[in-house]
Amino acid sequence: SAVISQKPSRDICQRGTSLTIQCQVDSQVTMMFWYRQQPGQSLTLIATANQGSEATYESGFVIDKFPISRPNLTFSTLTVSNMSPEDSSIYLCSVERNYGYTFGSGTRLTVV
Amino acid sequence: AQKVTQAQTEISVVEKEDVTLDCVYETRDTTYYLFWYKQPPSGELVFLIRRNSFDEQNEISGRYSWNFQKSTSSFNFTITASQVVDSAVYFCALSEASGGSNYKLTFGKGTLLTVNP
Secondary structure (H helix, E strand, O other), rough: OOOOEEEEEEEEEOOOOEEEEEEEEOOOOOOOEEEEEOOOOOOEEEEEEEEOOOOOOOOOOOOOOOEEEEEOEEEEEEEOOOOOOOHHHEEEEEEEEOOOOEOOOEEEEOOO | OOEEEOOOOOEEEOOOOOOEEEOEEEEOOOEEEEEEEOOOOOOOOEEEEEOOOOOOOEEEEEEEEEEEHHHHHHEEEEOOOOOOOHOEEEEEEEEOOOOOOOOEEEOOOOEEEEEEE
16 A cells, blocks of 8 residues: 655644645555544545646635645645634545555644 | 445443444445544554455454445444554545545544543
8 A cells, every 4th residue: 555644744823824734655646635634523525636637626625725736646735725723623635546545644733 | 425324423341342333334336445444542544444345245353343234234343352452533434436426435423432441
């Protein structure tokens, strides 16, 4: 299975600022996924990022708030923009290969 | 649309007890994959098992076992002789293979398992 390096592992940010989360995969993958896990909740898919095309966002998530880059087949970033305390969550990236899903270690974001 | 239901929000057991975590799923696809993940307090997601829809054999891995029954759309997870280290949130998840859902994983709400010494 793929190995994912996700950073930062945690951050405390001021409201109104933005944070960019990076995921680096040790091998080329077609699809990368970004999830949000709010405190005490399950994982919710934010968007699917394919290299060379616009990310596909799930209902309730918009590109202006969560812009995603996918410059190549091993790397992706998710930006949480204009943050508010409601954005405090764990953000995880994930990749799929042959129906096996690997997750990064997560970014624990606290907005104050 | 795909859906995963984990009706048990929290379970508390005493060490060495057996415990079963329930998972019921909904999908229109005939080909799909089911997963269980463990999330300890540290937050990372630990993969436990993947099962495809054509393989209904039960699986055992050490103290862990899984019972997949298509007739009831269930994929239950049993821990035998539970240990304190088993304390975590456990998620059941589903992925449809048709590609129409973009291969995304849909998660249940999770079950918090606490194993007391």
